[in-house]
Amino acid sequence: MRLRRAGGRPGRATFVCAMLVALAACSNNPYSESDDELKVRYKTLPGPTKTLDPAVSYSSLEHQVTANVYETLLEYHYLKRPYTLMPGLSVAVPERQELERGRVAYRFDLREGMLFQNDPSFALGGEGRTTRTIVAADIAFELMRIADPAVTSPVIATFSKIEGLREFSERLQALRDETPEFAELRIDRQYEKAGGIPGVRLHGDYGLEIVLTEPYPQILYWFAMPFTTPVPWEAVVYYDGEDGRPFFKDHPVGCGPFVVSEFDKQSKIVMSRNENWYGVRHPEWKAPGTVYPSEGEAIDDELGRLDPAYVGRSLPLLDRVELRLEKENIPAFNKFLQGYYDASGIVRESFDKVVHEGALSPEMAARGMKLEKQVDPDLRYIGFNMNDPVIGTPAGDRGRKLRQAMSLAIDVVEYNRVFSNGRGVPAQSPIPPGIYGYAAEYRNPYRQPDLARAQALLEEAGYPGGIDSDTGKPLRLSFDLGDTSTAGRLRFRFFVDQWAKLGIDVEVAATTYNKFRQKVAEGAYQIFMWGWIADYPDPENFLFLLWGTMAQSTSGGPNTANFDHPEFNRLFEEMKGLDNGPERLAIIRRMRDLLEVERPWIELSHGESYALYHAWMKNVKPAGLSLPAAKYVDIDPVARARMRAEWNRPILWPAYAMALLATMIAVPGVLTFLRERQ
Amino acid sequence: MLAYIVRRTAYGFVVVLGVLLLLFALFFLYAEPVEMARRAVGEKAPPEVLEQWVVNHGYAKPTWWNAEAPGDTMIADHFRSMLTFDFGRSDSDDSPILGRIRAGMGPSLSLTLPLFAFGLVFGVGLSLFVAYFRETYIDRMGVVLCVLGMSLSVLLYIIGGQFLIGKLLRWFPISGFDPSPGVMMRFLALPVLVGLAEGLGGSIRFYRTVFIEETGRDYVRTARAKGCGDGRIMARHVLHNAMIPILTRVVVSIPFLFQGSLLLESFFGIPGLGSMMVDAINGNDFATLRAMVFIGALLFIGAQILTDIAYTLVDPRVRLS
Numbered sequence: 001m002r003l004r005r006a007g008g009r010p011g012r013a014t015f016v017c018a019m020l021v022a023l024a025a026c027s028n029n030p031y032s033e034s035d036d037e038l039k040v041r042y043k044t045l046p047g048p049t050k051t052l053d054p055a056v057s058y059s060s061l062e063h064q065v066t067a068n069v070y071e072t073l074l075e076y077h078y079l080k081r082p083y084t085l086m087p088g089l090s091v092a093v094p095e096r097q098e099l100e101r102g103r104v105a106y107r108f109d110l111r112e113g114m115l116f117q118n119d120p121s122f123a124l125g126g127e128g129r130t131t132r133t134i135v136a137a138d139i140a141f142e143l144m145r146i147a148d149p150a151v152t153s154p155v156i157a158t159f160s161k162i163e164g165l166r167e168f169s170e171r172l173q174a175l176r177d178e179t180p181e182f183a184e185l186r187i188d189r190q191y192e193k194a195g196g197i198p199g200v201r202l203h204g205d206y207g208l209e210i211v212l213t214e215p216y217p218q219i220l221y222w223f224a225m226p227f228t229t230p231v232p233w234e235a236v237v238y239y240d241g242e243d244g245r246p247f248f249k250d251h252p253v254g255c256g257p258f259v260v261s262e263f264d265k266q267s268k269i270v271m272s273r274n275e276n277w278y279g280v281r282h283p284e285w286k287a288p289g290t291v292y293p294s295e296g297e298a299i300d301d302e303l304g305r306l307d308p309a310y311v312g313r314s315l316p317l318l319d320r321v322e323l324r325l326e327k328e329n330i331p332a333f334n335k336f337l338q339g340y341y342d343a344s345g346i347v348r349e350s351f352d353k354v355v356h357e358g359a360l361s362p363e364m365a366a367r368g369m370k371l372e373k374q375v376d377p378d379l380r381y382i383g384f385n386m387n388d389p390v391i392g393t394p395a396g397d398r399g400r401k402l403r404q405a406m407s408l409a410i411d412v413v414e415y416n417r418v419f420s421n422g423r424g425v426p427a428q429s430p431i432p433p434g435i436y437g438y439a440a441e442y443r444n445p446y447r448q449p450d451l452a453r454a455q456a457l458l459e460e461a462g463y464p465g466g467i468d469s470d471t472g473k474p475l476r477l478s479f480d481l482g483d484t485s486t487a488g489r490l491r492f493r494f495f496v497d498q499w500a501k502l503g504i505d506v507e508v509a510a511t512t513y514n515k516f517r518q519k520v521a522e523g524a525y526q527i528f529m530w531g532w533i534a535d536y537p538d539p540e541n542f543l544f545l546l547w548g549t550m551a552q553s554t555s556g557g558p559n560t561a562n563f564d565h566p567e568f569n570r571l572f573e574e575m576k577g578l579d580n581g582p583e584r585l586a587i588i589r590r591m592r593d594l595l596e597v598e599r600p601w602i603e604l605s606h607g608e609s610y611a612l613y614h615a616w617m618k619n620v621k622p623a624g625l626s627l628p629a630a631k632y633v634d635i636d637p638v639a640r641a642r643m644r645a646e647w648n649r650p651i652l653w654p655a656y657a658m659a660l661l662a663t664m665i666a667v668p669g670v671l672t673f674l675r676e677r678q
Numbered sequence: 679m680l681a682y683i684v685r686r687t688a689y690g691f692v693v694v695l696g697v698l699l700l701l702f703a704l705f706f707l708y709a710e711p712v713e714m715a716r717r718a719v720g721e722k723a724p725p726e727v728l729e730q731w732v733v734n735h736g737y738a739k740p741t742w743w744n745a746e747a748p749g750d751t752m753i754a755d756h757f758r759s760m761l762t763f764d765f766g767r768s769d770s771d772d773s774p775i776l777g778r779i780r781a782g783m784g785p786s787l788s789l790t791l792p793l794f795a796f797g798l799v800f801g802v803g804l805s806l807f808v809a810y811f812r813e814t815y816i817d818r819m820g821v822v823l824c825v826l827g828m829s830l831s832v833l834l835y836i837i838g839g840q841f842l843i844g845k846l847l848r849w850f851p852i853s854g855f856d857p858s859p860g861v862m863m864r865f866l867a868l869p870v871l872v873g874l875a876e877g878l879g880g881s882i883r884f885y886r887t888v889f890i891e892e893t894g895r896d897y898v899r900t901a902r903a904k905g906c907g908d909g910r911i912m913a914r915h916v917l918h919n920a921m922i923p924i925l926t927r928v929v930v931s932i933p934f935l936f937q938g939s940l941l942l943e944s945f946f947g948i949p950g951l952g953s954m955m956v957d958a959i960n961g962n963d964f965a966t967l968r969a970m971v972f973i974g975a976l977l978f979i980g981a982q983i984l985t986d987i988a989y990t991l992v993d994p995r996v997r998l999s
Binding site for chain 1: 709712713719720726727730731734770771772773774782785816837840841844846848849850852854855856857861865867945946947953954956
């Protein structure tokens with residue numbers, strides 16, 4: 001008893017001391033302090049990756065990894081705008097070769113002596129081997145994977161323009177269905193036995209010729225995306241999810257400037273420098289994608305992106321990139337403000353605190369932050385179902401005037417002010433800024449809010465004041481949306497209210513997204529709102545959304561408006577095969593003029609991203625397209641560590657005050673109670 | 679008791695079969711496989727790719743009956759995979775679901791176990807304290823604080839906790855997770871504090887009521903008459919006799935510790951099963967959802983049986999038959 005009591009007091013004292021020490025040692029730093037000296041770029045990942053398989057991955061979230069791990073034959077110039085292709089693994093950007101029967105070919109020549117990253121899977125090709133040389137057959141293998149039905153690549157339709165790709169896909173499936181033994185063969189042998197793709201021709205180890213059945217100049221952009229990266233068959237075979245090995249989709253094996261060195265899908269992905277990258281192994285080549293660029297836009301010079309200290313320097317500049325999963329915006333933004341993320345978007349809740357009259361607020365500027373604005377190559381639009389008898393093509397001139405009137409009623413500047421903190425560039429045509437064919441000076445006469453003209457057009461259409469002159473009944477339309485949230489309904493309410501000013505009664509039919517897609521598939525909709533983000537910087541990537549061949553009702557394609565205009569279709573087919581130039585531009589203008597009058601869409605706006613960067617980040621250039629930007633960016637770790645320490649000193653007095661308060665509340669009560677009991 | 683356990687387990691099995699049938703009806707009769715494919719492969723995927731995905735994931739099979747190959751139907755696959763605990767692959771990213779559950783259980787438990795333990799200790803301890811000082815300003819202040827605490831939304835606790843403790847006071851990281859034992863507590867401190875603060879009001883109110891009810895009983899008066907001190911009465915007699923309601927609350931919640939916490943894990947970036955559920959809901963990942971709901975049903979049935987058994991341990995008068 002005595003012993004316990006003797007030990008009890010020091011025990012309590014130790015506990016109290018330990019708590020005080022623990023409090024004094026507490027820190028909000030989520031990273032290891034040993035990394036403070038390293039050039040580690042910390043980025044947020046808004047959700048877990050689904051797949052890092054380059055044949056399948058098609059999201060900008062996953063592209064943050066795949067673009068930096070999988071090197072491509074071509075790549076975009078980091079600073080030049082409009083976006084310009086330059087050689088990557090290929091020695092040059094290939095020229096189009098015309099072949100017989102309207103076919104075209106592109107010949108790539110790979111640089112010799114490039115290696116894949118080190119990986120145990122290469123032991124399948126020879127004992128003790130940890131890497132091997134990249135050959136043209138690795139790209140052919142990846143194209144065969146895109147064609148493979150078991151891979152479910154979302155871009156098979158695009159690559160079906162390669163001669164014989166579709167037939168290869170069917171042959172492969174038939175062989176697997178007919179011969180179970182065939183399906184058991186190693187994947188590269190299956191492809192070999194299925195006969196390969198005739199339109200993918202190898203010339204020696206390093207020559208690759210792609211033959212297309214029709215002119216499609218945009219194919220080159222696809223060779224700047226990870227879909228067409230060289231993939232080693234060894235990795236696909238080895239990473240099969242068996243015996244504790246991960247799946248290939250969770251274990252990238254590439255040849256880019258970085259390798260995935262740590263992969264925890266639910267928590268973080270770490271990319272480290274790839275010592276086998278051709279830029280590291282062969283700096284003497286001075287290949288365009290391996291050194292910091294010396295050219296850019298005029299503004300790049302002004303903003304220090306052409307700093308002589310960087311121009312011509314070998315890449316990558318960082319030691320590591322860490323992507324941390326942050327599903328919620330607010331904690332991620334707060335961690336950015338504490339200096340634990342290097343860059344961030346701006347959460348709506350903090351917009352006014354961060355941005356004042358379009359510029360950085362003084363409070364943020366005092367912390368050395370920088371604000372970058374970027375108009376995204378995307379489009380948000382309201383579409384009309386052109387198959388609808390009231391509002392679509394069957395309604396003829398009446399329907400056209402109704403669409404024109406509805407287009408004139410929408411004030412998108414006000415919409416952006418109310419719902420997007422004023423962010424967004426009002427769209428005049430489907431083509432966004434930065435894409436060939438965009439004309440900054442063009443003003444669509446049906447996209448300038450004008451209620452008087454809209455009312456006149458409505459009257460001409462036979463709906464004076466929103467009343468159908470034929471039946472005497474009010475015109476009732478349905479606006480279908482796949483969002484049942486209050487915020488979503490509010491947004492749609494805005495448009496409905498604007499049309500109500502013309503007397504048009506538009507009912508919002510809000511359903512779940514799945515139900516909405518079902519309605520679209522069944523053609524049971526009148527008006528909808530949708531958007532599109534560019535896959536590559538070409539007008540074809542936007543105008544094909546109105547090409548009759550892509551109509552949702554006939555092909556299940558992305559032309560949800562079911563716009564099928566013979567003249568537009570003819571012009572599109574002519575335009576898509578042409579290289580950029582006056583002839584192509586003239587056709588694009590004619591298509592734009594046609595859309596101006598026909599109004600299958602009400603073009604709303606092109607997105608405008610605001611991004612914040614800390615002062616220690618160098619060479620940041622926002623890009624609307626997903627580019628492999630990690631190799632160009634630099635970090636000043638000393639400045640970062642200093643600012644983090646300054647911004648994150650813990651404030652401990654409230655803890656002591658709370659403890660004191662609790663004691664002050666409890667002690668008199670206890671004393672009083674004890675006294676009363678006595 | 680063994681007969682009772684066997685009988686309850688058999689009832690439980692029937693309930694599980696019912697749950698499985700309901701799950702199938704809810705998830706796979708209502709859902710459009712093409713839409714699941716679209717969420718998995720991406721908005722821009724052409725129809726043929728979506729159809730291929732549906733075939734590859736077994737959703738193109740007949741739903742109830744296949745005359746050519748009996749047993750090769752969606753419902754047979756559903757029951758087979760659930761009852762053999764071979765949950766298959768996620769609809770969202772093709773990961774093996776069992777592997778994801780195993781991986782997520784650790785982070786979930788690392789959050790829910792301390793939350794449960796501290797919640798129990800503080801809940802019982804503080805309610806004993808306020809019950810001991812009943813009808814004093816401490817009790818009244820406790821009631822006010824508890825009711826206030828129960829009235830606030832859990833989201834307010836989370837965002838407020840992150841703002842106050844993580845951002846303003848800078849004691850702990852606002853969010854994140856690191857499984858290394860040395861630094862894990864740094865990340866768990868804030869979510870545990872927030873979870874504790876959120877749950878404590880209700881717990882104290884519940885346990886206080888139980889304890890006050892017990893303190894009015896005859897045996898307490900008798901103990902006091904015999905000269906037993908108040909502290910001893912509360913700690914030894916009242917606490918012991920209040921075990922049945924406490925156990926009911928505690929044992930039922932133990933199995934659910936494995937399922938984690940949806941909101942806390944999502945907001946604090948803890949890669950546990952709660953966070954996985956949120957992802958599955960957002961991503962139309964019905965394969966993962968049904969596995970989690972099925973496991974939840976099993977845990978619930980298991981918890982009911984465990985509670986019954988626990989009664990016999992704390993109260994010898996209870997007999998299971």
